[in-house]
Amino acid sequence: MTEHNPWSRRDFIQRGTVFASMASTVPVFLQQTAAGAATPLGALTSSIPGMAQDRIFVVVQLGGGNDGLNTIVPHGMDEYYRKRPSISISKPGTTDGALASGVRGAEGLGFNPAFSGFKSLMDDGRAAVIQGVGYPNPNRSHFSSMDIWHSGNPNGRSEGWLGRYFDNTCNGTPDPQAAVAIGSTSPLALIGRQTRAVSFEKPELYRWTGEDIDNDMKQAYRGVTGDPNKADDTLAFLRRTAMDAQISSSKVRQAASLAPLASFPGGNLSDQLRMVAAMIRADLPTRVYYVTLGGFDTHANQAGQHARLLQQVGDSLKAFSDDLKAQGNDGRVLTMVFSEFGRRVAQNGSGGTDHGTAAPLYLIGPMVKPGFFGRHPSLTDLDSGDLKYTTDFRQVYASVLEDWLKTDSAAVLHNRFQKLNVIA
Amino acid sequence: MPRPLEPLDPKDFGYWEAHHLLQRAGFGGSPEQVLTLTEMGLDGAVDHLLRWRSVPDPVADPGFKTDIMRPPTDEERQAYRMARRADNEAALEQARMRRQAAQREDRQQMATARDWWLTRMIETSRPLQEKMTLFWHGHFATGYRPVEDSWHMLKQNELFRNNATGDFKNVLVKGIIRDPAMIKYLNNNQNRRQAPNENLARELMELFTLGEGNGYTEDDIKEGARALTGFTFRDDDFVFNSRNHDSGTKSIFGHRGNHGADDFVELIFTRPTSSTWICWKLYRFFVDDAAASTEQSMAVVNEMGRQMQRARYTVDPVLEALFKSKHFYHPTRRGTMVKSPIQLVVQACRTMDLPARNVRRLNDACATMGQSLFSPPSVKGWDAGTAWINTSTLFTRQNTLVYLLTGREPGSNPWDGGGTLDHDMSRLVSHLPDIPRRDRPKDAATYLARFLLGTMPDDYRLNTWADLARGRDLDAATVTRLVAIITAAPEYQLC
Numbered sequence: 001m002t003e004h005n006p007w008s009r010r011d012f013i014q015r016g017t018v019f020a021s022m023a024s025t026v027p028v029f030l031q032q033t034a035a036g037a038a039t040p041l042g043a044l045t046s047s048i049p050g051m052a053q054d055r056i057f058v059v060v061q062l063g064g065g066n067d068g069l070n071t072i073v074p075h076g077m078d079e080y081y082r083k084r085p086s087i088s089i090s091k092p093g094t095t096d097g098a099l100a101s102g103v104r105g106a107e108g109l110g111f112n113p114a115f116s117g118f119k120s121l122m123d124d125g126r127a128a129v130i131q132g133v134g135y136p137n138p139n140r141s142h143f144s145s146m147d148i149w150h151s152g153n154p155n156g157r158s159e160g161w162l163g164r165y166f167d168n169t170c171n172g173t174p175d176p177q178a179a180v181a182i183g184s185t186s187p188l189a190l191i192g193r194q195t196r197a198v199s200f201e202k203p204e205l206y207r208w209t210g211e212d213i214d215n216d217m218k219q220a221y222r223g224v225t226g227d228p229n230k231a232d233d234t235l236a237f238l239r240r241t242a243m244d245a246q247i248s249s250s251k252v253r254q255a256a257s258l259a260p261l262a263s264f265p266g267g268n269l270s271d272q273l274r275m276v277a278a279m280i281r282a283d284l285p286t287r288v289y290y291v292t293l294g295g296f297d298t299h300a301n302q303a304g305q306h307a308r309l310l311q312q313v314g315d316s317l318k319a320f321s322d323d324l325k326a327q328g329n330d331g332r333v334l335t336m337v338f339s340e341f342g343r344r345v346a347q348n349g350s351g352g353t354d355h356g357t358a359a360p361l362y363l364i365g366p367m368v369k370p371g372f373f374g375r376h377p378s379l380t381d382l383d384s385g386d387l388k389y390t391t392d393f394r395q396v397y398a399s400v401l402e403d404w405l406k407t408d409s410a411a412v413l414h415n416r417f418q419k420l421n422v423i424a
Numbered sequence: 425m426p427r428p429l430e431p432l433d434p435k436d437f438g439y440w441e442a443h444h445l446l447q448r449a450g451f452g453g454s455p456e457q458v459l460t461l462t463e464m465g466l467d468g469a470v471d472h473l474l475r476w477r478s479v480p481d482p483v484a485d486p487g488f489k490t491d492i493m494r495p496p497t498d499e500e501r502q503a504y505r506m507a508r509r510a511d512n513e514a515a516l517e518q519a520r521m522r523r524q525a526a527q528r529e530d531r532q533q534m535a536t537a538r539d540w541w542l543t544r545m546i547e548t549s550r551p552l553q554e555k556m557t558l559f560w561h562g563h564f565a566t567g568y569r570p571v572e573d574s575w576h577m578l579k580q581n582e583l584f585r586n587n588a589t590g591d592f593k594n595v596l597v598k599g600i601i602r603d604p605a606m607i608k609y610l611n612n613n614q615n616r617r618q619a620p621n622e623n624l625a626r627e628l629m630e631l632f633t634l635g636e637g638n639g640y641t642e643d644d645i646k647e648g649a650r651a652l653t654g655f656t657f658r659d660d661d662f663v664f665n666s667r668n669h670d671s672g673t674k675s676i677f678g679h680r681g682n683h684g685a686d687d688f689v690e691l692i693f694t695r696p697t698s699s700t701w702i703c704w705k706l707y708r709f710f711v712d713d714a715a716a717s718t719e720q721s722m723a724v725v726n727e728m729g730r731q732m733q734r735a736r737y738t739v740d741p742v743l744e745a746l747f748k749s750k751h752f753y754h755p756t757r758r759g760t761m762v763k764s765p766i767q768l769v770v771q772a773c774r775t776m777d778l779p780a781r782n783v784r785r786l787n788d789a790c791a792t793m794g795q796s797l798f799s800p801p802s803v804k805g806w807d808a809g810t811a812w813i814n815t816s817t818l819f820t821r822q823n824t825l826v827y828l829l830t831g832r833e834p835g836s837n838p839w840d841g842g843g844t845l846d847h848d849m850s851r852l853v854s855h856l857p858d859i860p861r862r863d864r865p866k867d868a869a870t871y872l873a874r875f876l877l878g879t880m881p882d883d884y885r886l887n888t889w890a891d892l893a894r895g896r897d898l899d900a901a902t903v904t905r906l907v908a909i910i911t912a913a914p915e916y917q918l919c
Contacts, residue, residue, distance in 0.1 A: 349619020
């Protein structure tokens with residue numbers, strides 16, 4: 001470690017008495033480390049106290065409302081073909097027909113042929129589909145429904161569910177790299193009272209370029225943030241974020257630049273998952289990664305557009321999974337794929353589908369029990385044209401929290417939800 | 425408790441009040457511009473900003489093409505049909521290539537338009553007009569991707585610019601439901617009697633006029649969608665297609681009748697939140713991006729709403745009252761809003777008189793920071809305030825300033841010692857007679873910090889920054905170093 005950082009533990013200890021008042025300017029997680037001065041510096045990067053050892057959770061968000069019925073195709077239900085005369089995926093065995101699978105619970109269901117990457121994960125015993133996932137009184141606004149999913153709260157107004165998880169399990173002192181989101185904004189799901197995610201689009205610019213002017217500038221930059229405790233809400237937030245940025249900069253850049261071990265197909269989601277795989281391989285202390293792909297709001301002429309999206313999602317997930325397997329880390333990583341809602345059962349007059357309700361959700365990893373879980377919603381018993389959900393998404397959250405992240409789900413979700421028996 | 429929009433005493437309008445006004449109602453300005461505004465006094469300054477029509481507008485439009493994405497002519501359509509029937513692969517391929525070439529050209533024109541608008545904001549003499557154009561773009565958010573017609577996006581931009589502080593109800597809302605870009609964006613061209621599409625009806629109430637859940641039901645959306653059927657466009661113009669219009673009886677907010685689209689708008693504007701929702705958005709745009717609905721903020725917003733109703737939904741008088749109010753200038757509301765990426769870039773150029781460098785680069789940087797003009801993330805527009813900020817966007821913000829100051833592109837090779845500085849930053853301090861040039865670096869650091877941050881940083885940082893100038897002439901290189909570090913401070917993200 002040649003990098004000199006005034007907020008580093010070594011400096012903090014050396015200057016501890018002189019700068020007693022500056023204790024408050026040090027990010028909270030470093031203060032703790034300083035208190036246990038004998039802890040080797042490396043301890044900072046291996047694990048996070050209070051969190052399940054070495055377990056990683058990856059969230060893939062499909063923004064816009066993915067059409068679940070054309071992703072996992074209920075070809076055994078005649079109503080599907082009646083309600084979607086021109087945009088349905090034809091039965092298995094026909095041209096461009098759905099792909100049948102022998103996995104448990106797949107009778108009458110097939111995969112969109114473009115979703116073949118995901119199907120191969122299913123066939124390989126590395127993935128599960130939870131059917132009919134939604135919530136009561138569905139909200140058909142993209143933004144409100146996304147907020148509901150992110151917060152785990154029916155009115156959509158609170159911190160993010162994963163932010164609360166970090167707040168609860170880390171005694172309010174999360175590592176600034178505990179959560180990493182790829183993208184230009186940080187998703188609500190990762191925002192807690194104390195928790196914020198590191199997020200970026202391009203790792204090589206994840207640093208201040210003014211330090212290239214000369215070494216004096218580099219030094220001056222170390223102290224540029226000011227004291228977060230001597231500021232009002234917004235400025236305090238800016239100062240904390242600036243500190244988090246400085247601390248995580250070099251680690252993240254090195255990690256994300258590792259070459260992949262599998263062949264990624266290209267595209268936005270693929271690039272993001274490739275970086276996540278690299279960061280997992282570099283053993284960052286990150287426990288939650290968040291990636292997103294938009295464009296699923298298929299109101300018109302959806303067939304080609306939807307197929308292109310599914311192809312990228314399926315193939316990227318497959319490559320991601322293969323990379324993790326090659327690393328020997330696949331057993332540490334659970335991936336969840338969700339969208340804010342599905343789409344209406346009947347197609348609209350524009351060769352597309354309008355905002356709907358329940359839809360399948362996907363879990364990937366060797367710890368997942370392969371197959372289909374939950375009940376497929378009826379296509380005839382509808383709620384004003386929309387599916388009635390059969391599994392509450394918070395049941396999935398509870399399963400992830402309890403069975404994977406090994407934490408009390410009720411403390412995070414403010415309620416007890418019945419778990420699904422999907423994580424071994 | 426003071427009256428919600430109690431006017432500021434004109435005597436209390438000084439340099440820093442003018443500085444605040446110019447940042448919020450515009451994009452900030454050089455010390456000389458702030459001084460000019462100060463000398464106009466409160467009424468004069470606000471009038472100057474609001475009466476933008478009387479200020480000459482020197483930024484010319486580069487002459488955009490109107491028909492890159494024109495629909496095919498009847499002959500072309502027929503030729504295409506014949507080629508399909510005859511399975512004439514070569515002809516079909518040619519048509520496909522033509523279409524792709526047009527799309528490519530159109531994307532280029534959209535990028536040019538993006539640069540043109542950013543340049544306009546940097547150079548305009550009518551800052552409030554441009555700021556409000558940006559406001560409306562975020563309010564009636566429409567993205568180029570699904571619209572795929574740069575001319576339609578520009579026409580919409582012109583609607584916002586021409587009516588920047590004008591009539592919300594009769595011009596902007598009734599204009600937006602006739603706007604080809606919006607009609608395409610929210611699929612109203614596919615909203616037909618036989619197959620209604622609810623997208624525009626929903627967002628019209630949820631996002632544009634009433635606010636989510638404020639006094640309408642899912643049924644009102646369905647019925648409103650029927651009222652909007654047949655509102656579509658042909659080539660570049662709005663058309664009402666009566667064959668696709670549902671002329672049956674609809675019940676909207678309990679009012680039964682053969683409502684058309686304008687009736688639907690009129691009915692919306694009888695709802696209680698039709699004046700307060702837009703004022704809430706204006707309040708969060710101009711006064712407090714983190715505003716919660718507290719008693720105090722709601723009192724101001726409700727008073728703005730009353731003024732809006734009295735003015736029959738014209739925006740001017742509401743902004744006038746706001747920009748002249750004590751509430752607006754209260755110390756707790758200064759330097760408290762997070763600059764949007766556009767605000768960051770435009771304000772940096774305007775306050776320091778920086779060259780805009782490569783405007784395309786600046787737009788790319790804004791996109792990385794989360795704000796791409798003509799491409800808001802969704803119909804909801806941009807989430808402002810702290811949502812702009814995370815560790816990554818913070819680096820991009822700091823690095824964009826380094827680029828503006830030095831012309832060095834992020835990611836290029838290590839610095840060559842600062843010898844390439846092409847912009848004389850020393851002008852920022854050279855006009856100050858009482859800044860000693862060499863022996864008191866802390867004075868220079870203090871002045872620049874106050875000017876750029878609006879507040880005074882702590883002594884620890886001031887001393888560190890002064891060290892960067894110690895023993896050096898206050899020349900271009902030294903001032904650039906000082907400004908680079910000051911603009912990396914968290915306070916620089918606020919306005």
